[in-house]
Amino acid sequence: MEKDRFKKLFPHLADELEGNESKVVVEVEGRSTRKWAGYAPDIVDFLRRCGTDEQGEEIIEYLEKKGEITQDRAFELKEQLREKGIRSFGSRKREGYYTRDL
Secondary structure: OOHHHHHHHOHHHHHHHOOOOOOEEEOOOOOOOEEEOOOOOOHHHHHOOOOOHHHHHHHHHHHHHHOOOOHHHHHHHHHHHHHHOHHHHOOOOOOOOOOOOO
């Protein structure tokens, strides 16, 4: 298929293939659509989904093992977790947090 025709038929996919930022439109049960672009959760986003300190510690250890966070950052996070608890990272984000109506 020629490039121009592909771009005309699939403009968003063509943009992504050319290295531009990905944009996804999500519709949840007939509610308004939202656009997501380049969302990459960080360690605090994961910790805010935890219900217990133990779950938080598991997340920190897992991301350290994978190399997603440094040993120093893991130490800081574990220290905060031990001293202040899991909610010190913010209120709990439950399933559907990003797709709920505001």
